[in-house]
Amino acid sequence: MTKQVRNTAAKTAVMEMLSQSSTALSHGEIYQSLAETCDRVTVYRILDRLIEEGVAHRIALSDGTVKYALCEQCGDGHHHAHSHLHFNCVLCGGVSCLEVEIPHVQLPRKYKMHDVSLVVNGLCAACNS
Amino acid sequence: MTKQVRNTAAKTAVMEMLSQSSTALSHGEIYQSLAETCDRVTVYRILDRLIEEGVAHRIALSDGTVKYALCEQCGDGHHHAHSHLHFNCVLCGGVSCLEVEIPHVQLPRKYKMHDVSLVVNGLCAACNS
DNA sequence: CATTTATTGCAACATAGTTGCAATAATTTA
DNA sequence: TAAATTATTGCAACTATGTTGCAATAAATG
Numbered sequence: 001m002t003k004q005v006r007n008t009a010a011k012t013a014v015m016e017m018l019s020q021s022s023t024a025l026s027h028g029e030i031y032q033s034l035a036e037t038c039d040r041v042t043v044y045r046i047l048d049r050l051i052e053e054g055v056a057h058r059i060a061l062s063d064g065t066v067k068y069a070l071c072e073q074c075g076d077g078h079h080h081a082h083s084h085l086h087f088n089c090v091l092c093g094g095v096s097c098l099e100v101e102i103p104h105v106q107l108p109r110k111y112k113m114h115d116v117s118l119v120v121n122g123l124c125a126a127c128n129s
Numbered sequence: 130m131t132k133q134v135r136n137t138a139a140k141t142a143v144m145e146m147l148s149q150s151s152t153a154l155s156h157g158e159i160y161q162s163l164a165e166t167c168d169r170v171t172v173y174r175i176l177d178r179l180i181e182e183g184v185a186h187r188i189a190l191s192d193g194t195v196k197y198a199l200c201e202q203c204g205d206g207h208h209h210a211h212s213h214l215h216f217n218c219v220l221c222g223g224v225s226c227l228e229v230e231i232p233h234v235q236l237p238r239k240y241k242m243h244d245v246s247l248v249v250n251g252l253c254a255a256c257n258s
Numbered sequence: 259c260a261t262t263t264a265t266t267g268c269a270a271c272a273t274a275g276t277t278g279c280a281a282t283a284a285t286t287t288a
Numbered sequence: 289t290a291a292a293t294t295a296t297t298g299c300a301a302c303t304a305t306g307t308t309g310c311a312a313t314a315a316a317t318g
Contacts, residue, residue: 004264060193098236108229111254114219114249115191115249123243168297170298173275
């Protein structure tokens with residue numbers, strides 16, 4: 001039988017925070033916003049579990065920074081490639097998923113593509129004025 | 130007057146290593162290959178300097194891991210966007226720059242693109258047999 | 259309400275990256 | 289070639305980020 005899933009206060013708080021936020025959040029940002037009401041490690045494990053459950057996904061920015069976001073538009077829970085791009089605003093620092101098709105890239109012969117990670121840095125709509 | 134550049138044994142060794150390597154290397158990999166003949170911090174600073182000089186560039190993989198590679202095909206020293214993609218083989222773990230044009234992506238209105246980071250995970254030519 | 263076991267907190271650890279400062283050594287200049 | 293200049297290094301110390309084991313806690317099930 002498959003491992004059961006429990007909803008705890010901490011997990012609910014993390015999900016709430018991610019769902020309220022207009023930007024993807026790092027572990028540290030989440031931990032601090034929780035006013036440190038639960039352990040650092042717990043936040044890591046909750047995030048791991050949310051990803052495991054297909055509720056959230058991990059985003060690595062172009063400098064290696066890791067952020068987390070809910071899988072809003074991604075429908076049902078089954079695991080799938082997130083073939084949307086991630087936008088990182090150089091002004092406000094915000095990170096958001098843009099539901100833009102990633103154009104096909106042609107690889108050299110014999111190369112096999114599994115998945116793609118596309119991060120665009122620039123000015124978001126709010127900052128570009 | 131502009132800051133002078135000095136060539137030291139450590140710096141030469143790092144450049145040699147990067148130039149011999151068929152894959153981009155992490156700080157840790159470089160440090161260990163140097164048999165720890167120079168300090169950890171020195172390796173960080175050499176890598177920073179190589180990037181500053183436009184000789185090398187930093188690559189963040191889709192899991193946030195950071196690697197370094199020389200700017201082989203990138204010609205003269207002036208700073209420029211590296212608009213090629215980075216390929217990460219899921220089997221051998223190798224990371225290489227592929228000189229493939231990154232197709233243009235259309236952003237939503239008001240978004241302004243500065244630069245793009247594209248990482249493709251999959252099987253490299255050598256591992257795909 | 260009792261049982262099961264997923265989840266948490268804590269301690270301890272591992273890795274990655276940064277900063278200040280005094281000592282060293284690559285260039286430049288005399 | 290020797291002296292002066294200053295980029296570079298090594299060391300110590302620190303911060304940030306992520307992981308693991310284990311005992312204690314608390315959801316969910318019956």
